[in-house]
Amino acid sequence: xxxxxxxxxxxxxxxxxxxxxxxxxxxxxxxxxxxxxxxxxxxxxxxxxxxxxxxxxxxxxxxxxxxxxxxxxxxxxxx
Numbered sequence: 891x892x893x894x895x896x897x898x899x900x901x902x903x904x905x906x907x908x909x910x911x912x913x914x915x916x917x918x919x920x921x922x923x924x925x926x927x928x929x930x931x932x933x934x935x936x937x938x939x940x941x942x943x944x945x946x947x948x949x950x951x952x953x954x955x956x957x958x959x960x961x962x963x964x965x966x967x968x969x
Contacts, residue, residue, distance in 0.1 A: 920950025
């Protein structure tokens with residue numbers, strides 16, 4: 891018995907998986923960068939810089955959560 895291969899789905903996987911990995915890693919990197927730099931800025935008394943880095947960490951966190959949720963939705967979708 892020969893298995894059939896959906897080549898369109900396989901080609902989609904070739905570009906979608908690396909793109910998803912890059913987005914998730916970049917988003918988590920923003921979280922780590924923002925939180926560490928915000929802590930340093932707070933210790934140095936730079937409240938404006940700390941607020942900016944907290945915003946960067948928040949955006950990164952939101953992007954990270956959105957990517958994970960979208961990945962779960964795509965994974966569990968029946969189609």
